[in-house]
Amino acid sequence: MKKCAGIKQWNIFQCRFTEIPNDVAENTILFIYGWFGLWNDDLCSLGSVKMAFQNIVDLMKRTKNIKTIIGMRSDLYKKYHQELVKYSDLFQHELFLDSVNTHKDAEYLKYFDKRIKALCKNKECQCRQLSFEMLCKGKDKIIGLPLRINILANYHDLIGNYIRDPDILKVMTDDITTLRENIKKTKGCNWIDYICLKGRFSPSEEFDEGIVKVFDLRITRSSFDVTDTILKRYVRIRYSDQQNNVSAMKAQYVFWHPFIYICVFHSLFKYNQNLVLKHCNVDAILQLVRPEGFDTAYIEVSVDNHGIDLFYERLRQLNLVERYKDHPLVRSASK
Numbered sequence: 001m002k003k004c005a006g007i008k009q010w011n012i013f014q015c016r017f018t019e020i021p022n023d024v025a026e027n028t029i030l031f032i033y034g035w036f037g038l039w040n041d042d043l044c045s046l047g048s049v050k051m052a053f054q055n056i057v058d059l060m061k062r063t064k065n066i067k068t069i070i071g072m073r074s075d076l077y078k079k080y081h082q083e084l085v086k087y088s089d090l091f092q093h094e095l096f097l098d099s100v101n102t103h104k105d106a107e108y109l110k111y112f113d114k115r116i117k118a119l120c121k122n123k124e125c126q127c128r129q130l131s132f133e134m135l136c137k138g139k140d141k142i143i144g145l146p147l148r149i150n151i152l153a154n155y156h157d158l159i160g161n162y163i164r165d166p167d168i169l170k171v172m173t174d175d176i177t178t179l180r181e182n183i184k185k186t187k188g189c190n191w192i193d194y195i196c197l198k199g200r201f202s203p204s205e206e207f208d209e210g211i212v213k214v215f216d217l218r219i220t221r222s223s224f225d226v227t228d229t230i231l232k233r234y235v236r237i238r239y240s241d242q243q244n245n246v247s248a249m250k251a252q253y254v255f256w257h258p259f260i261y262i263c264v265f266h267s268l269f270k271y272n273q274n275l276v277l278k279h280c281n282v283d284a285i286l287q288l289v290r291p292e293g294f295d296t297a298y299i300e301v302s303v304d305n306h307g308i309d310l311f312y313e314r315l316r317q318l319n320l321v322e323r324y325k326d327h328p329l330v331r332s333a334s335k
């Protein structure tokens, strides 16, 4: 996208589907992401997705020379396809980036060798035992192969755990849990929990002292340090902020991939389910938590009736029950 914009001398603008601007300069490539939820399908966002599509259509009518790229998970597009027929013009040129295509295996194998094998000079290292076949046969097939390769490349020290149990969600979740249990008193770990609970951190936005107290996080707004070795293992400036040249003060800090967010969420949820239901950002709970007995996906966690009622009570206090009345968590509440 950047290359193309460079050649044409156009601008680039990236945003979440809920933050589409009213006006964009002429000659802009617009990349819109986060459809149906940043971390997972939130099941009640169809209305806002339709509104976003309408905004794009209007924007394209009003502005000369804009190109729009809709970055959406193909499983979600398939799921909501019927409801979005009116906007099918926006999907004229589809490009699939998933790893479902088996013809791509050779390419991934090359990528695997380059990202994991070639970089490691230690002949005794456990990564020597990791094979491409292991990656193709794990319980975690639902997670795209390139992402799993990137995670294992970024966290080379976890490869041994992955070989013992090829389940990337479990390996990462356990890693975060170990961090919390063993090194909890360092600020970096506490910031990881804070960013998961709030969904993000920005130096210029409100700092939640309440949540810091409840989870005993021992951080202050000014203790945020992007160079902290533990923190920078997981957290980066939001990619779109970086691309849009947002200042360090205004920028938002998030996990380098939504999947890392999901792993931290799983770890926190195991640590204290009730506190998470009571204090973690509502978006994440709506996207990742489902009632017990519900057909949960690989990345989702389930919650019993007590937890459902705790969360329902919170939605009631926030006046959000009506908006999410069709969500399985709300439907399952005893009320």
Ligand SMILES: [Zn+2]
Residues within 6 Å of the ligand: 120, 121, 122, 125, 126, 127, 128, 156
């Ligand atoms: Zn190695």
